Amino acid sequence: ETGVTQTPRHLVMGMTNKKSxxxxxxxxxxxxxxxxxxxxxxxxxxxxxxxxxxxxxxxxPSRFSPECPNSSHLFLHLHTLQPEDSALYLCASSQVWDVxxxxxxxxxxxxxxx
Amino acid sequence: RKEVEQDPGPFNVPEGATVAFNxxxxxxxxxxxxxxxxxxxxxxKLLMSVYSSGNEDGRFxxxxxxxxxxxSLLIRDSKLSDSATYLCVVTGTGRRALTFGxxxxxxxxx
Numbered sequence: 154e155t156g157v158t159q160t161p162r163h164l165v166m167g168m169t170n171k172k173s174x175x176x177x178x179x180x181x182x183x184x185x186x187x188x189x190x191x192x193x194x195x196x197x198x199x200x201x202x203x204x205x206x207x208x209x210x211x212x213x214p215s216r217f218s219p220e221c222p223n224s225s226h227l228f229l230h231l232h233t234l235q236p237e238d239s240a241l242y243l244c245a246s247s248q249v250w251d252v253x254x255x256x257x258x259x260x261x262x263x264x265x266x267x
Numbered sequence: 268r269k270e271v272e273q274d275p276g277p278f279n280v281p282e283g284a285t286v287a288f289n290x291x292x293x294x295x296x297x298x299x300x301x302x303x304x305x306x307x308x309x310x311x312k313l314l315m316s317v318y319s320s321g322n323e324d325g326r327f328x329x330x331x332x333x334x335x336x337x338x339s340l341l342i343r344d345s346k347l348s349d350s351a352t353y354l355c356v357v358t359g360t361g362r363r364a365l366t367f368g369x370x371x372x373x374x375x376x377x
Contacts, residue, residue: 157310195271196311196354196367209364243310252299252358252365258310 156180157259159244165265166234174229174262176244182257184250185227187219190241190261202227203250234266268293271368273355279374284345288371290355291337300331302340303354305370311354314340345375 157178166172178185187199201209202221216238218230227244241261247254272291280286292300300317315322317329317338328341338357342349355368 193275193369195369198364211364253316255313256365258312260310 157244157246157257159242159259159262161262162260163263163265165267166231167267168234168236170234171230171232173231174242174244174264176227176229176259178225178227178244178246178257178259180246180257182246182248183224184247184254185221185224186245186247186256187227187229188243188245188258190243192240196243200229201250208250231264234264236266239264239266269368270294270366271355271357273353273368273371275369275371277372277374279376280345281376282345282347284375285341285343286345286373287339287341288353288355288373289337289339290368290371291335292355292357292366293336294357294366295336297357299358300329300338301356301365302327302329302338303356303367305352305354307351311367314353342373345373347375347377349373350375 160175184203186201188196190196198211199213200219205221216233220228241263243261244259245256247256270293302314303311304314305311315324317331321330326343330339352370352372354370
C-alpha cells in the first residue's frame with residue numbers, strides 16, 4: 154500500500170476551469186515532487202519542494218502553480234490549461250531531495266483537458 | 268539525442284525465459300542510476316539501484332558501463348508477474364534531478 158495518496162484520481166476540465174490536485178504523504182519525508190507523464194513520453198519533473206521550499210521549477214508554464222503548505226502536503230493548482238496538458242500527474246516524495254533517496258510515487262491523477 | 272534512450276518494446280517472452288534490456292544515457296556526468304518498474308496504469312516503483320560493480324537482487328541483475336554510457340537489466344526465469352514497463356533512470360543535468368527513460372514494456376506469456 155503506497156504511503157503517498159493523490160486526489161482526485163481522475164479529472165476532466167475545460168480550458169477555462171480552475172482546479173487543484175492534492176498530494177499527501179504519510180512517510181515522514183521532507184521532499185515532494187510533481188511529475189508529468191504523457192502518453193509514450195518519459196516522466197518529466199515539474200517541481201521539487203525540499204523542507205517546504207521550492208527548489209526546482211523545470212521551466213513549467215505559469216498555468217501550473219504549486220503550493221506546499223507543509224512537508225506532508227503538496228498541491229498543484231491548474232488554470233487555463235491547454236488540451237496538450239492532458240496527462241498523468243504523479244506526486245512523489247523522498248526522505249530529502251537527493252537522488253540517492255528512493256522516491257515513492259502516488260497513484261497519480263489522470264487529467265483530461267477538453 | 269534523448270538524455271535517456273530505451274527500446275520501447277514490447278518484449279514478448281515465455282515464462283522462464285531470460286530477457287535483457289539496455290538503456291543508454293547522454294550525460295557523462297551522471298552519477299546515479301536506477302531501474303524503476305511501472306505496472307499498467309500504476310505508479311512507478313523502485314526496482315533496484317545500479318552500482319558500478321554491477322549488482323544482483325534475486326532474479327534481477329543490473330550492470331553499468333560508464334565508458335559506453337549504458338546500463339542493463341537482466342531478468343532470469345521470467346514470471347508472469349514481471350510483465351510491466353521498466354524505466355531506466357539516471358541523474359540529470361543537476362545532481363539532484365532524475366531523468367527518466369520512456370520505458371521498455373515486457374510481456375511475459377504463459
